[in-house]
Structure formats: structure tokens, C-alpha cells
Amino acid sequence: MRGLAGFAVLVGLWDLLRLAHVLPPTAAPASWDIARALADPSLAVAAGDTLLAWAGGLLLAGVLGIAAGILLGVSRWADAATRVVIDFLRPIPAVALIPVAVVVIGLGAGMQAVLVAFACLWPLLISTRFGVRDVDPLLVETGRVFGASGLRLAATVTGPAAVPAIRTGLRTAASLGLVVAVATELVAGSPGLGWYIAQQQQAGQIPAAYAGIVVAGSLGYVIHLVFDLSAGRAVSGRAVSRRSVSGRAFSGRR
Amino acid sequence: MAEIPLIRATALTKSFTSRGRTTRAIADITFAQAEGEFLGVVGPSGCGKTTLLRCLAGLDHPDTGTIEFDGHPITGIPPALSVVFQEYNRSLFPWLTTLENVRFPLRRPSSLGRRARAATREQAREALSRVGLADFADHHPWQLSGGMQQRVALARAIVSRPRLLLMDEPFASVDAQTRATLEQLTITLTVELGLTVLLITHDIDEAIFMSDRVLVLAARPTHILRELPIDLPRPRDDVETRALPLFQNHRRDIHHLLSPTPDS
Numbered sequence: 001m002r003g004l005a006g007f008a009v010l011v012g013l014w015d016l017l018r019l020a021h022v023l024p025p026t027a028a029p030a031s032w033d034i035a036r037a038l039a040d041p042s043l044a045v046a047a048g049d050t051l052l053a054w055a056g057g058l059l060l061a062g063v064l065g066i067a068a069g070i071l072l073g074v075s076r077w078a079d080a081a082t083r084v085v086i087d088f089l090r091p092i093p094a095v096a097l098i099p100v101a102v103v104v105i106g107l108g109a110g111m112q113a114v115l116v117a118f119a120c121l122w123p124l125l126i127s128t129r130f131g132v133r134d135v136d137p138l139l140v141e142t143g144r145v146f147g148a149s150g151l152r153l154a155a156t157v158t159g160p161a162a163v164p165a166i167r168t169g170l171r172t173a174a175s176l177g178l179v180v181a182v183a184t185e186l187v188a189g190s191p192g193l194g195w196y197i198a199q200q201q202q203a204g205q206i207p208a209a210y211a212g213i214v215v216a217g218s219l220g221y222v223i224h225l226v227f228d229l230s231a232g233r234a235v236s237g238r239a240v241s242r243r244s245v246s247g248r249a250f251s252g253r254r
Numbered sequence: 255m256a257e258i259p260l261i262r263a264t265a266l267t268k269s270f271t272s273r274g275r276t277t278r279a280i281a282d283i284t285f286a287q288a289e290g291e292f293l294g295v296v297g298p299s300g301c302g303k304t305t306l307l308r309c310l311a312g313l314d315h316p317d318t319g320t321i322e323f324d325g326h327p328i329t330g331i332p333p334a335l336s337v338v339f340q341e342y343n344r345s346l347f348p349w350l351t352t353l354e355n356v357r358f359p360l361r362r363p364s365s366l367g368r369r370a371r372a373a374t375r376e377q378a379r380e381a382l383s384r385v386g387l388a389d390f391a392d393h394h395p396w397q398l399s400g401g402m403q404q405r406v407a408l409a410r411a412i413v414s415r416p417r418l419l420l421m422d423e424p425f426a427s428v429d430a431q432t433r434a435t436l437e438q439l440t441i442t443l444t445v446e447l448g449l450t451v452l453l454i455t456h457d458i459d460e461a462i463f464m465s466d467r468v469l470v471l472a473a474r475p476t477h478i479l480r481e482l483p484i485d486l487p488r489p490r491d492d493v494e495t496r497a498l499p500l501f502q503n504h505r506r507d508i509h510h511l512l513s514p515t516p517d518s
């Protein structure tokens with residue numbers, strides 16, 4: 001409720017500043033004009049395109065990142081062998097890869113998903129790696145004493161103990177993925193919200209461009225809500241999450 | 255009666271090396287424990303008690319010496335053994351409910367049928383009610399007090415009816431009242447289930463009160479200073495037993511053994 005009130009105040013302020021000519025009326029359309037532009041069916045299609053690229057990329061990164069993270073968490077050898085490569089690749093902003101990706105993969109949802117996946121991979125990989133590595137050895141020994149070993153130990157002890165850390169990585173990745181999806185559309189013109197916003201702006205349809213921005217923001221907000229909610233609901237122990245990834249040498253990057 | 259002890263350790267030694275520095279934890283430990291016996295192990299803090307327990311449990315290897323479980327040298331963790339760890343709050347699985355924590359030892363690799371699953375849940379429930387936590391089956395460990403967490407750890411350790419129960423200073427971090435209750439509870443369970451318990455503690459009174467025999471360990475690197483049979487009558491009572499002259503004598507003996515300047 002209070003959140004909605006805050007939103008209403010923001011909208012009111014926007015219109016007020018506009019009418020007072022603090023914001024130039026041509027560049028800042030009235031809120032009701034923006035609201036009307038939200039009804040454009042092609043906006044919904046664009047949002048769907050963005051979500052699809054986002055989901056595909058996140059899924060790809062989820063599978064690769066969590067699997068590789070578990071491997072690096074369990075095997076010190078694999079960790080040492082890949083460390084330099086990862087430290088080199090990780091700081092590359094996914095957006096900087098857009099021109100190369102367009103040439104190599106071509107335009108389209110596939111290229112977008114790959115770039116989203118590239119961005120999402122690192123937070124997932126690194127938080128999973130630390131989550132697995134940081135599992136309290138006493139928990140593992142307890143599992144062993146009570147009859148678990150091998151895959152069963154991984155499934156019943158190591159995995160669940162690393163879940164809070166993996167979830168943290170997933171949360172970061174989900175938000176980051178949307179940014180990269182929209183940015184890719186803006187720069188490379190693959191279909192989606194970013195492209196919609198750029199198109200409308202070039203056509204002089206300023207309210208429609210703003211409507212695109214509002215939808216992008218709302219998507220980000222919903223994604224944040226969904227991933228935070230799932231984190232809050234799962235009761236996977238505080239004892240474990242306290243030992244999670246924050247503040248480590250390898251910590252996540254945006 | 256059975257001539258083969260349930261567990262026998264012969265000439266154990268153990269040192270740790272880290273960053274080029276070697277710490278000798280166990281200098282020489284030899285003992286045997288018969289089935290059904292309650293064996294107490296007392297020793298000063300840091301003398302190597304946990305190290306000894308970890309070797310007995312198959313979680314660590316002694317440098318030299320042998321450990322036999324039921325007449326056979328151990329290779330890994332003996333399946334009929336269970337442990338209550340010193341840091342019990344860290345050894346409960348926080349993502350599982352109390353009931354699922356207790357059921358953990360009953361979950362075997364073979365995918366169980368519905369009926370067998372229900373049976374293990376019943377068993378876990380029974381173990382929980384033995385420690386007085388039937389009403390907390392659906393709580394998570396971090397929703398329980400320290401004493402209750404310890405009860406959960408105890409229930410989990412007995413649910414599979416182990417042949418040997420190793421306990422590492424199980425009551426060290428609870429208040430005196432809770433401690434007395436848990437000591438009594440452990441004795442009751444031992445009798446009811448016919449358990450064989452090896453209890454590690456640095457509390458001399460606790461060792462005497464609970465045990466049939468007490469091993470007194472020296473400071474690090476540790477070895478056995480004395481094996482002391484405790485012939486206090488059972489059932490033991492928190493007030494009466496502790497007031498007996500024999501109890502006082504045992505206590506004096508062990509204190510003398512462990513004090514830095516023994517007068518004998």
C-alpha cells in the first residue's frame with residue numbers, strides 16, 4: 001500500500017514539474033499520455049520478446065553456471081585450472097560483446113540469449129562455487145557418519161547447504177540479465193523493449209518511448225519481487241546463508 | 255559372555271602438521287570397550303579428545319595403531335556407529351525439519367517405497383518423543399533452544415539403534431539445569447535401548463556420574479593416565495549418587511591425576 005502511494009506521488013511530481021516547465025513538456029509527456037501509450041499491443045509483443053531472451057539466457061546460464069560452479073567448488077584441481085581464464089573473462093561487460101556477437105551469431109533472439117547468458121553466468125558460477133566450497137565440513141561429516149556418501153551425500157547435504165548461496169547468485173543474475181537483454185535490443189536492434197523504445201523515440205512518439213521504459217522498469221521490479229520472494233519463503237537455514245559468498249576475494253560483479 | 259570387545263584401540267598415535275609445525279595430539283592410546291558398557295573419557299581441554307573420537311568414528315586416520323570394531327579393523331566409518339558432535343548446533347541440517355533431521359540416518363540409498371518411508375517417519379517420531387520433542391517435529395533446528403537442539407542431535411544419533419554411540423562433550427554448552435536433565439535423559443535412553451556409549455567430557459563429575467568406567471587422559475600429547483572402574487550403584491540419582499563417599503573419592507582421585515602438581 002505504502003509502495004503504491006509512493007508511486008502515485010512520483011507520478012504527481014512528474015506532472016507538476018512538467019506543468020511548471022521545469023521539465024520540458026516536449027521531452028516529458030503527460031503521465032496520462034504515457035498511460036495511454038501503454039495500451040499499444042506491439043508494446044506487449046516487445047515485452048514478450050525481451051522476456052523470452054531473458055529467460056532463455058538465464059536458463060542457459062543457470063544450467064552451465066551451477067554445474068560448473070559445483071565442479072569448481074568440489075574440485076580444487078578444476079578450480080586452479082580455470083581460475084585465470086575466469087578472472088580474465090569475467091570483467092568483460094556483456095554489452096561490449098554485442099558487435100562481435102552480431103557478426104558471429106547474427107541478429108536475433110539466439111544472439112541475445114547468448115549475451116544474457118554470458119552476463120548471468122558469472123554471478124551464478126561464482127556464488128555456486130563459493131556456496132559449495134563453504135559448506136560447513138561438519139555438516140558433510142555428519143552426513144557421512146549417518147550413512148550418506150557420493151552422489152547421495154551431494155544431493156542430501158552439499159547441495160542443500162549451498163542453496164542459499166546459489167539463490168543469491170540467481171537473484172543477481174536475474175536482474176542483470178534483464179539489463180543486458182534490453183541493452184542488446186537498444187544497440188543491435190533485435191526485437192524487444194529496447195528496440196521498441198529506440199524506434200518510438202526516432203519516430204517522435206515520445207509517450208510511447210516512455211511507455212516502453214515504464215514496462216521495462218515494471219518487468220525488472222516483478223523479476224526482483226519473484227526472486228526475492230522465493231528466497232524469503234525457502235527456510236534454508238540462516239546458519240548456512242550467513243556463511244555465503246559476500247565479501248570474498250572473488251565476489252560478484254555487475 | 256562376549257570376549258571380543260565392541261571397540262578396541264591399540265597403540266594409537268596422531269599428530270597434525272600445518273605450515274611446517276607439528277602438533278602431537280595423541281601420544282599413545284590403548285583401550286577396549288565391551289558391549290553395553292558406558293565408558294567415560296575425561297581429559298583437560300585441548301588434550302586430543304575430539305581427535306580420538308574422530309579416529310574411532312573413522313573420520314580421521316591415526317598415524318599408527320589400529321582400531322577394531324567388533325573384532326574387525328575399521329575401514330572407513332563403521333555403519334553401526336553414530337555420533338553426537340561437540341558443536342551440535344552446527345551438525346544439525348538447517349534446511350530440514352526436526353523430524354527430517356532425525357530421519358536422516360534411516361534414509362538409505364535404495365529408493366524406498368511409500369510404506370517403508372512411512373515406517374521410517376514413524377521411527378523418527380518415536381525417537382523424537384523419547385527425547386521429549388514430539389511436539390516440535392515440524393520446527394527447524396534454528397527455531398529451537400540449545401538444549402532442544404541437543405535433544406534432536408541425540409534423537410538422530412539413536413534412531414537407527416547404533417551399536418556404539420560416541421558423544422563429544424555433548425552437554426558442554428548448556429546451562430547446569432539443562433545439563434543435569436540431559437545427563438539423566440542419556441542414562442535413561444542407554445538403559446532402555448541397551449546402548450553402548452563412549453562419552454567424552456572435560457567434566458569430571460559428569461564422567462563419574464554417568465560411566466561404568468572412566469579413562470583419564472593426560473594433557474597433549476595425550477595418553478591414558480588411569481582406567482578407573484566406577485562401581486556406583488545404578489540407577490543413579492542426581493542428588494543421592496553425587497553425595498556418596500565413593501563418588502567423592504573418585505572425584506578426588508581424578509582431580510589429583512589431572513592437577514598440574516599431583517601429590518602422589
Ligand SMILES: Nc1ncnc2c1ncn2[C@@H]1O[C@H](COP(=O)(O)OP(=O)(O)OP(=O)(O)O)[C@@H](O)[C@H]1O
Nearest residue numbers: 270272277279298299300301302303304305306456
Ligand atoms: N585438523 C587439525 N589440524 C591441526 N591441528 C589440529 C587439528 N585438529 C586438532 N588439532 C590439534 O590437536 C590438539 C587436540 O585437539 P582436540 O580437538 O582433539 O582437543 P580436545 O581435547 O577435543 O579439546 P576440547 O576440550 O577443547 O574440545 C589441539 O592442540 C589442536 O590444535
Ligand SMILES: [Mg+2]
Nearest residue numbers: 303304340422
Ligand atoms: Mg573437543
